Amino acid sequence: MNLIMFGPPGAGKGTQAKLLQQTYKIKQLSTGDMLRGEVAAQTDLGRRISDIMDDGGLVPDELIIELIADCIAQPECKRGFILDGFPRTLPQAEALNEMLTQKGQKIDHVLALEVVEDDLVERVKKRAGETAIARSDDNEETLRRRLSVYHEQTAPVLPYYEAAGLLRKIDGMQSVEAVTAQIETILNKSAAA
Numbered sequence: 016m017n018l019i020m021f022g023p024p025g026a027g028k029g030t031q032a033k034l035l036q037q038t039y040k041i042k043q044l045s046t047g048d049m050l051r052g053e054v055a056a057q058t059d060l061g062r063r064i065s066d067i068m069d070d071g072g073l074v075p076d077e078l079i080i081e082l083i084a085d086c087i088a089q090p091e092c093k094r095g096f097i098l099d100g101f102p103r104t105l106p107q108a109e110a111l112n113e114m115l116t117q118k119g120q121k122i123d124h125v126l127a128l129e130v131v132e133d134d135l136v137e138r139v140k141k142r143a144g145e146t147a148i149a150r151s152d153d154n155e156e157t158l159r160r161r162l163s164v165y166h167e168q169t170a171p172v173l174p175y176y177e178a179a180g181l182l183r184k185i186d187g188m189q190s191v192e193a194v195t196a197q198i199e200t201i202l203n204k205s206a207a208a
């Protein structure tokens with residue numbers, strides 16, 4: 016089963032993706048975690064992208080598409096994967112479709128977490144307080160920029176998946192447990208169908 020977790024920054028994509036990874040034994044692929052790893056390790060790629068990430072912008076499509084193509088080819092993705100933070104632009108969604116079609120694979124569901132944006136700032140501040148290693152982009156100013164990037168470049172991906180019949184809307188304002196339960200109901204129903 017191949018899934019996409021979709022939603023604005025702070026909506027809870029990472030939290031839910033981790034839980035789904037455990038329950039369904041499919042691999043969480045967080046592009047944000049991978050990129051932060053590159054920055055921390057000070058690789059060539061990390062040096063190229065750290066300013067972009069700190070500003071809340073998106074790293075170039077070619078880079079991220081290559082990263083994901085490598086990941087989904089790995090044996091650990093054989094049972095399936097959950098994309099967390101990808102695709103974030105229409106060209107990324109189209110490239111993903113192409114790479115999966117070539118492998119005879121597909122996306123089964125796009126789980127879109129719907130949230131009230133005014134509450135996201137508070138959530139992200141809370142996350143910044145709880146995370147041992149602070150994220151350099153978890154501050155109010157960068158979050159606002161990340162939200163505007165979400166509206167301009169990422170939200171337009173939703174109609175693409177809606178047209179493909181893959182979009183499942185989830186109320187992301189519920190408790191973590193209730194969101195998980197709503198997602199599991201969707202997945203289990205479709206598995207039984």
Ligand code: AMP
Pocket residue numbers: 024046047048050067068071072073074075079099100101102103104107152161
């Ligand atoms: P995230 O942890 O998913 O919020 O991602 C943190 C940052 O990594 C984003 O603000 C972007 O700068 C970068 N990033 C993560 N995923 C992508 C992507 N699919 N396309 C472009 N940039 C990305």
